[in-house]
Amino acid sequence: MILSGADIVVRTLIEQGCDVVFGYPGGQIIHVYDSLYKYRDELTHVLTAHEQGASHAADGYARTTGKVGVVIATSGPGATNLVTGIATAYLDSVPMVAITGNVLSSHLGSDSFQEIDITGITLPITKHNYVVGCVEELADTIREAFKIASSGRPGPVLIDIPKDIQMAKCDYEPQAPSVPDERRQADDNRIREAAECIATSERPFIYFGGGLISSNAEDELLELADLIDAPLGCSLMGISGIPTDHPRFLGMQGMHGHYASSMAMHRADCIISLGVRFNDRVTGNREKFAKNSKIIHIDVDSSELSKIISPAHAIRGDVKVSLRKLIDNLSPIKHEEWWKTVDSLREEEAKNTDKREGMTPFRIIETLNDYLKPETPIATDVGQHQMWAAQYLNFKSSRKFITSGGLGTMGFGMGAAIGAQMGTGEHAVLVTGDGSFGMTLQELSTAVSYKIPLVIVLLNNGVLGMVRQWQTLFFDKHYSNTILERKTDFVPLIKAFGGEGVRATSIEELKTSLEKAFSYEGPYLIECVIDKDEFVLPMLPPGGAIDDIIVKEDDLRA
Amino acid sequence: MHEFTMAVLVKNKYGVLNRVTSMFRRRRFNIRSLSVSETETDEFSRITVTSFGDDTEKRQLADQLSKLEDVCVVRELTAKDSVGFELLLIKIRNDPENRPAVRDTADSYGAETVDYTRDSVILKLTGSTRRISAFIDLMRDFSILEICRTGVASLERGNTTIRQVKI
Incomplete structure (x- = not known):
């Protein structure tokens, strides 16, 4: 059948087994968005607050399901906003296909409005990328991208589609979904x-x-x-x-x-x-x-x-x-x-187990463990809270811990949690800190709009804790720019976004809050205020060997 | 540490050279020379790269090249099993005092004069990288104005071809 390039994009995504995509519209991808409208019953598009959130959501979706995550953005700033998300997926080998619009082919290279060389920019952070040269190549390029993203060591692939290619027409015949290359046999x-x-x-x-x-x-x-x-x-x-x-x-x-x-x-x-x-x-x-x-x-x-x-x-x-x-x-x-x-x-x-009572990181995560189901996906941001989550959370099944390991992307969590929730259909959890959360909290609006059941456990210490820990240990307590003199009140903040939230000041309150949070159909934030000088331990100092391991706070303060 | 040459068969597509060199840059490989050429078919281009390092670095270079989607074959060309040449153009100040000495050196290497003016001479020499470097070294006794060398063109000896090799 004869279809426009934009229709071919959407039909090929559906053909490849895609059921949800994340993205943000704009001038140079508007034709694809028109096709998304046309095929809205077959393919759900999740509109985020920012393209970065969409890229992390596609990532969280891919990590929990093992399927290829798909993100769509417009040219220029839309495309550059994907960069952190693509790099995050690249460093953690997550299968992802990113689709960007671009200006007319005839305008490429002339610094047109919202034109950017996104294939050049993403060269070192993708397994492969494409600028589609003609509409006849479009469907096969998308198929190949799915194959590359999911074969061998998975990773992100970007397809840049100039606007004229979206408008041009050609024959399209549906095919079976691409299958990854055969698993490589060892010698x-x-x-x-x-x-x-x-x-x-x-x-x-x-x-x-x-x-x-x-x-x-x-x-x-x-x-x-x-x-x-x-x-x-x-x-x-x-x-x-x-x-x-x-x-x-x-x-x-x-x-x-x-x-x-x-x-x-x-x-x-x-x-x-x-x-x-x-x-x-x-x-x-x-x-x-x-x-x-x-x-x-x-x-x-x-x-x-x-x-x-x-x-x-x-x-x-x-x-x-x-x-x-x-x-x-x-x-x-x-x-x-x-x-x-x-x-x-x-x-x-x-x-060396932390035996202190009260709102310590260990007690908070330990309490959270009691409310998790084996299927609960848990996303984190990056920093001390991420390490505490990695150390103390109890997992029962695979693909449930969604964290930015390689790139260490603060701001990953909100988007990733939304993607993980949509991928699994389970009530999701985000463990975050006030620093990371501040980077992408606008995605609360997405979680509210799509009624994403999400429990956000915010460990608020008022500082950039991980950097502070290094400053304490290696920089003579020069707390350069790590004390957040912010007046953000997180509970009214999430309410303003249309969600629910509460501050828990004791483990008992935390329990009651978690009870409520897991029965709330939307984002529910629990703010846990913790001490600014909690340490992540054990710690192997950077560049140190195993004998240098620090296990107790006493070793540090001595 | 030793020098080695890799022949890389790549898809003849827009931007392939950029993909290869971008990888070299970000992974900080030491590249001595690099040349790109057409091949016997429109489908492929051929990149010949010389680099130096230990065996691990050599393996890394080959592995990282192989990971690029547009790279089809990566093959090491050893001195023993292959022939390799490059082309040198060297422009020397045509200084009356040194004229006979320049001519003698050029003659003994079989370098050809391809441009001759009152003030300058361009010599052309084809040969192995080592021979060309040795020639340049001798020419340093005179006043070198400009040098351009192509990088290595290399083929495996015998009837083996790179397209027969499977990744």
Whole structure:
């Protein structure tokens, strides 16, 4: 059938299995918005307050569902407002397709009104991007974009569509949705060598990240752990990959990782690393990282295998199929001695549990845990609250922790929570801080308009806590520009947006508020005032090694 | 640390060179020379890049190139298994005192005079990167006005072609 380019955009999105897109209209994408009106019964468009919010919403949708998230914006500022969202998705390998309008092809390159070279700008933060050259290429370009976004290591793809291409007409025939490339098979010999390394190790440790979740290899992970009797730890991106209370799970690695997890990985003689990229926030001092262990590194992206560390066994392959092969090459093993060590590390960790009562970060998150269902998606922003959430939240199922790990995007949370809610249909939670929340709180209007059931737990300490923590520790308490002398009153603020909110000053009040919040059909904010000098601990100082780990506040104040 | 040459077969599309060089820039690869050319088919262009680093850096360069959607094949061309040449144009001040010495040096390298004026001479030399660098080094005894070199053009020896290689 003969359709306009704009209609082809919308029809191809529907064809690709898209049910909801996030975006914001404008002059150079107006034809696509006319088609969205035409096909509104088949494809829901969520209008956000700002394009950045739309990009984070598409991201949150993709992370929770595993599907490709779609965001649409106009040219110029519309497109540049997507940049932070696209970069966030790129750094965390989230499948996303961003569609931008642009000026007439004949005007490209002449600095026309709202013209920007968005493909140039997004070159380093997309897997690939396109300027569509003619309407005949449009449908196939979108199909290819979906394929690229979801194949191998996922990531964002941008398609820039000049206005004349949206208006031009050509034949369109619907096709079946693009399927991702076949999962990459690992080399059998490499797998056998790795299996031998595991079989002869005495202290194996499994370390997994976001790549494990992207590959849906959660079951294989637990099967391997049981088979070789290994403890498990994860990166920030791996959180929720397995249930937090799983007896083999020691928690997160890295700068603010769990003590037992970090120490166990340090003492292991064989680290089986799955879909991780050894970011500096995990390794600390690279020279001293895991010096006494053999590292097996499995990743679908071979460039990760030689980037930071030199593993003893580098295996390029999809994590799920590689794990399956690895399991087939192994027999059950027991490591009783190793577990004695691991258990003693856990006991040591337990001694440092924050036992204070009242509105401490630990008690707040602990209380929130009681109200979560296994299906509840929880988004965060970036900073101290994010680390507390990562450390203390209890997850029961995968793809429920939605956080900006790689880019560390403050302001990610509101949009991401909206996307996560729409992706799952569940009552969502946002754990945020006053700094991050202040960056994108205009998306409250979106949450109100679309009646998004969302509980916002705002940890308000009146400061930029994470930077303050560094200033306390490393900058002689020079609190340069981290004290927020704001007079924002968050409870009336959310009411002004059309939502509900309350300030909780005790754990009892928090409980009552959570009760109300989870039965409210819209955004419900609970402001929890906490002390400005709460620390995120443990802490591995930047560039430090495992021996430099700070576990207690007493160590700091001494 | 050693020097290496990669042949990169890319889709012959608008902006491909920019994608490749943008990746080099942001990942801070050391690029010694880079040349782009048409190939035997309209479908592909060929980029020849010389860089230096250890084996890990070499692998990173190949891996990061392979990740680009428009890159079809990345192939290392070793000195042993390939032939590689570049072209040099060098403009020297035509100084009467040095004229015989310049001519002698040029002759001994087989460099051709392609422009001759009262004040300047342009010499052309084709050869390996090493030979060209050695020639330039000798020319530093005289007054070099300008240098332009093309970067390496290189092909694998024998009947193997880059399009036969699978990524």
